[in-house]
Amino acid sequence: MSHSMTSVSRAWPALTATLLLLGLLNGCGPAHVVVEGKFPAPLIEPLPLTLGVWYGDDFANHEFFDESKSKHESSWIVSTGVAQVQIWDTLLNGMFTNVVHLKTQPTAGQPIANVDAVLIPHVEELQYAIPRHTQIKVYEIWMRYRFDLLSASGTPIAQWGMTSYGKTPTGFLQSDQEAVNLAAVMALRDAGANFATNFSRVPAVQDWLREKGVPISSEPQ
């Protein structure tokens, strides 16, 4: 009994030191945000086409890392991959009558069966700003995308870029991580809105839709 008491009393300082060290390490580690949100289906008439979609590893596991520039700032990791796949799946399923997830990476010149075209999205850049950086009470996320649209025969139809932006105000008892997550969700919603309303305005896409005999509706913008 006395032996076990001694062991416990000896273990306490070590346990306390370990917890303190873990706490310090946690405090010093980067702020990590895994973006989570719910994304609504778009309220639009779907295009009567079958779209193949390929999410590359860089897209499906997209992560942004910003290393701190001083001792007073923390590094940031913003993981958007899961949320990217979630919103683009929801959006494309609402925009096209049929969406097929490709199992192998499409390559130029290689035909793809049972689709009208293949869309490959890429996140090229992500930037963020928090009130500590800008002195204004909003958190901001900015993203730049690139899209490749290939025909069923594997020939490129169009390649275009698109930006999205999301911001959220500071909130009472809201952590930086929660606010960055909200700003990222807003940026993803904005990406979906931008894509849905401008897809048929991309000149090369417009030509392709005409070839397919798809009527291009006038949009309320």
Add this chain to the structure above:
Amino acid sequence: MISARTRTALTCFGLCLISACVTSTVDEMVYNEPTEGIGDDSVVILGRRHASDYETEPDFVSCVGDYISSGDNSITVIDELTFLNAVYPWFEPRTAPLHPADIERLLKQKPVAAKMADLKVEYMIWLDGSTERTGGSGSMACSLGGCFGFGTWSHDANYEATIWDFTDKAAVGHVNTSATGQSYMPAVIVPIPIIAPVQGTACDGIGQQLLEFLSSEH
């Protein structure tokens, strides 16, 4: 039996509470007021999110909505996020209509027109503005024995509500509210924050004017 010291402390606390006051101004200009209320139709209240340096707070938008629906149970106020999700992507900051005339073009989209009819939206109210902290002074020192000092700061709230009639596709009213308040935090061992309810006062001011516009009972 309350001791003299307790009575003094309570008096001081009461005086401090009284001094955390808010000054508020409301300007209103409305036309075509629905004389018999809005019946079975509904109202949606949305925050404008176009400015780069501020954002209309979602909690302010829900505060105004709650004020209206609690003031008249017969008015259906659609929750902002529920509406934005139902009509996605047409009311996002990038795509939201900026002028009443834009509604016509929006309703050319058959799914949007059907959804609006389903939601029975009669009035759309846009709220634009924010509450900002405008200054602060004082100092406070805290140690193991407690905190001592005094701090004060002020908040300014400025909001504008624009009412759109969805049937007539026209703006039928504007309500402006501004509120200013000074908050205090005296500290004698324990800091006691005395917060001026600036945003809440602005919410009540704008909510009351909108309630008078929409309700037949007010």
